[in-house]
Amino acid sequence: MFAIVPAGGVGSRLWPLSRAASPKFLRDLEGAGRTMLQTTLDRLAPVTEGIVVVTGSAHAPAVSAQISDDGASEVVAEPSPRDSMAAIGLAAAILHERHGDVVVGSFAADHAIRDAGAFHAAVRRAERIAAEGLIVTIGITPTAPSSAYGYIEAGSPLSAPLQGLEVARFEEKPVPATAAAYLATGRYLWNAGMFVMRTGVLLDVLAELQPELHAGLVAIARAWDTEEREAALAEHWEALPRLVIDRAVAEPMAERGVVAVVPAEMGWSDIGDFDALAQVSPRGADLEINSPGTFAHAERKVVVVGIPGAVVVETEDAILVTTRERAQDVKAAVDGLDGELEGLR
Amino acid sequence: MFAIVPAGGVGSRLWPLSRAASPKFLRDLEGAGRTMLQTTLDRLAPVTEGIVVVTGSAHAPAVSAQISDDGASEVVAEPSPRDSMAAIGLAAAILHERHGDVVVGSFAADHAIRDAGAFHAAVRRAERIAAEGLIVTIGITPTAPSSAYGYIEAGSPLSAPLQGLEVARFEEKPVPATAAAYLATGRYLWNAGMFVMRTGVLLDVLAELQPELHAGLVAIARAWDTEEREAALAEHWEALPRLVIDRAVAEPMAERGVVAVVPAEMGWSDIGDFDALAQVSPRGADLEINSPGTFAHAERKVVVVGIPGAVVVETEDAILVTTRERAQDVKAAVDGLDGELEGLR
Numbered sequence: 001m002f003a004i005v006p007a008g009g010v011g012s013r014l015w016p017l018s019r020a021a022s023p024k025f026l027r028d029l030e031g032a033g034r035t036m037l038q039t040t041l042d043r044l045a046p047v048t049e050g051i052v053v054v055t056g057s058a059h060a061p062a063v064s065a066q067i068s069d070d071g072a073s074e075v076v077a078e079p080s081p082r083d084s085m086a087a088i089g090l091a092a093a094i095l096h097e098r099h100g101d102v103v104v105g106s107f108a109a110d111h112a113i114r115d116a117g118a119f120h121a122a123v124r125r126a127e128r129i130a131a132e133g134l135i136v137t138i139g140i141t142p143t144a145p146s147s148a149y150g151y152i153e154a155g156s157p158l159s160a161p162l163q164g165l166e167v168a169r170f171e172e173k174p175v176p177a178t179a180a181a182y183l184a185t186g187r188y189l190w191n192a193g194m195f196v197m198r199t200g201v202l203l204d205v206l207a208e209l210q211p212e213l214h215a216g217l218v219a220i221a222r223a224w225d226t227e228e229r230e231a232a233l234a235e236h237w238e239a240l241p242r243l244v245i246d247r248a249v250a251e252p253m254a255e256r257g258v259v260a261v262v263p264a265e266m267g268w269s270d271i272g273d274f275d276a277l278a279q280v281s282p283r284g285a286d287l288e289i290n291s292p293g294t295f296a297h298a299e300r301k302v303v304v305v306g307i308p309g310a311v312v313v314e315t316e317d318a319i320l321v322t323t324r325e326r327a328q329d330v331k332a333a334v335d336g337l338d339g340e341l342e343g344l345r
Numbered sequence: 346m347f348a349i350v351p352a353g354g355v356g357s358r359l360w361p362l363s364r365a366a367s368p369k370f371l372r373d374l375e376g377a378g379r380t381m382l383q384t385t386l387d388r389l390a391p392v393t394e395g396i397v398v399v400t401g402s403a404h405a406p407a408v409s410a411q412i413s414d415d416g417a418s419e420v421v422a423e424p425s426p427r428d429s430m431a432a433i434g435l436a437a438a439i440l441h442e443r444h445g446d447v448v449v450g451s452f453a454a455d456h457a458i459r460d461a462g463a464f465h466a467a468v469r470r471a472e473r474i475a476a477e478g479l480i481v482t483i484g485i486t487p488t489a490p491s492s493a494y495g496y497i498e499a500g501s502p503l504s505a506p507l508q509g510l511e512v513a514r515f516e517e518k519p520v521p522a523t524a525a526a527y528l529a530t531g532r533y534l535w536n537a538g539m540f541v542m543r544t545g546v547l548l549d550v551l552a553e554l555q556p557e558l559h560a561g562l563v564a565i566a567r568a569w570d571t572e573e574r575e576a577a578l579a580e581h582w583e584a585l586p587r588l589v590i591d592r593a594v595a596e597p598m599a600e601r602g603v604v605a606v607v608p609a610e611m612g613w614s615d616i617g618d619f620d621a622l623a624q625v626s627p628r629g630a631d632l633e634i635n636s637p638g639t640f641a642h643a644e645r646k647v648v649v650v651g652i653p654g655a656v657v658v659e660t661e662d663a664i665l666v667t668t669r670e671r672a673q674d675v676k677a678a679v680d681g682l683d684g685e686l687e688g689l690r
């Protein structure tokens with residue numbers, strides 16, 4: 001299997017740790033000594049023949065600097081953002097051009113997974129199912145009725161020896177009451193955005209459902225390993241439609257009954273906001289008075305009084321103060337950084 | 346009239362702006378270009394013949410450096426803290442030794458008063474009443490049912506030409522419901538800790554009610570302007586009882602009907618905590634999302650998300666995060682700074 005790692009997004013809910021110039025995937029948020037991207041590649045290496053990291057041209061130098069030059073991974077630089085379907089599709093088309101119809105898996109550059117062994121087992125199961133021509137997603141067994149993730153409704157088990165379930169439906173992020181109802185059925189899994197499929201299957205689906213995107217990606221892929229790469233990007237990239245893979249491929253194919261899910265428990269978190277980071281990497285203040293559950297990341301000593309679940313993040317130029325309950329709203333704050341504050345993004 | 350300014354207390358509710366080494370009265374909290382002590386002395390100068398600042402020996406050098414050397418003010422250094430009655434009593438006894446029975450007024454070193462004219466008018470009224478032998482306090486017309494202050498219940502007006510009211514009772518800091526009840530009567534004033542009386546009256550009261558304190562203070566005062574000063578302090582200071590002037594003098598004398606109050610509206614605040622400081626000297630964060638009423642004091646840019654009335658104070662070595670509602674609890678935090686955090690006090 002080849003891995004595709006789309007490394008994009010600003011991670012603005014993790015501002016000021018994540019910035020436009022140095023976004024989440026380039027940072028070591030867990031204090032692991034390796035960045036989130038490096039950890040992702042380390043984790044994939046045992047189950048892949050090669051890895052393609054897709055990132056914006058602005059971040060390509062930093063990405064290249066972070067990945068090893070042993071030839072196991074390469075960087076595909078996008079001239080401008082076009083969301084996940086173009087990023088994943090381009091990498092898949094390039095791999096298809098080089099290797100023919102091979103299984104590829106797309107994995108986020110900035111998620112945390114505590115149990116690498118469970119991850120590898122799930123990837124191998126997914127690979128076997130994908131080899132049969134199905135589109136496979138790895139679904140996370142929910143540990144709480146979270147409203148932060150899309151959900152996957154699982155159907156009947158696949159026939160042996162394949163280990164997985166049919167996907168009945170993909171569901172949007174639910175309100176809390178609906179999330180609780182999902183969990184009560186025992187049939188729902190979190191959508192972690194991990195997709196495994198054959199490049200031939202993907203390209204056929206795109207040719208049918210997104211012909212403009214398909215044509216552009218194939219043209220670029222054909223030129224990729226030649227002197228025509230830049231010209232092809234210049235000609236085709238800008239016009240590509242912006243789509244996410246869920247909407248472009250996974251949901252329509254689930255309706256046709258050709259999507260499967262491999263359930264997994266692997267200590268996964270998308271570390272989408274400071275509440276999630278606090279769960280993965282707890283760090284309290286230096287002194288907390290009536291402020292249980294505080295998360296603090298600072299050089300200075302931090303004292304919190306009377307704010308349960310406080311979040312205090314100090315960096316060289318900015319201090320964020322919020323609560324774990326309001327952690328999702330940090331995005332709104334970053335969107336509000338304009339005028340003389342714009343340099344802080 | 347001579348003024349006595351007891352400059353003590355750590356102001357721990359204003360940590361980290363106020364520290365043991367550099368407490369509130371030595372700081373310019375309002376951004377006025379003068380410290381709270383300097384502002385206090387500036388304000389008193391037009392209504393006094395001279396000012397005695399009483400402070401702990403640890404702070405005496407810093408206090409001396411801040412006051413002008415024009416002879417209008419002097420510093421009395423206490424070897425150790427003995428609360429307000431000993432501090433005010435010693436200064437009064439020294440002035441009595443030098444000048445005989447004169448009117449003195451005691452005023453805090455770290456309160457804010459917006460209307461100096463109204464203050465001067467109140468002081469002059471208090472001085473005239475004190476000259477008759479009464480003990481006078483200046484009471485603040487309440488602007489809110491605050492639970493942060495003691496209250497003064499006013500009784501009948503004094504006879505003309507004196508402008509003031511009898512004090513019926515002093516009351517402790519009330520719960521909010523009681524404070525609201527006080528305000529509804531229109532008869533209550535905030536106790537701002539300002540007392541004006543003749544030195545002879547004060548010493549007679551102490552001789553009767555606190556004979557040990559009286560004897561010690563008089564012995565030290567007699568030696569004060571001689572070579573015996575240090576010896577007298579060494580002999581008498583340590584054993585002095587710790588009392589506040591309200592309990593030692595004002596309350597017992599109110600029961601005897603010899604205490605009067607001069608009501609005043611002067612834009613007064615004791616700036617006792619960050620909520621009070623925010624009202625006197627408002628300063629918001631650089632960006633506030635759903636956080637109205639935020640107070641921030643920092644070098645870095647501050648962004649607050651989802652915490653109405655947040656308080657964020659950044660200094661070179663520490664960051665405090667709390668809310669205006671919980672501002673009183675900062676004292677508990679400072680009390681908790683021990684072990685490796687003790688150096689932050």
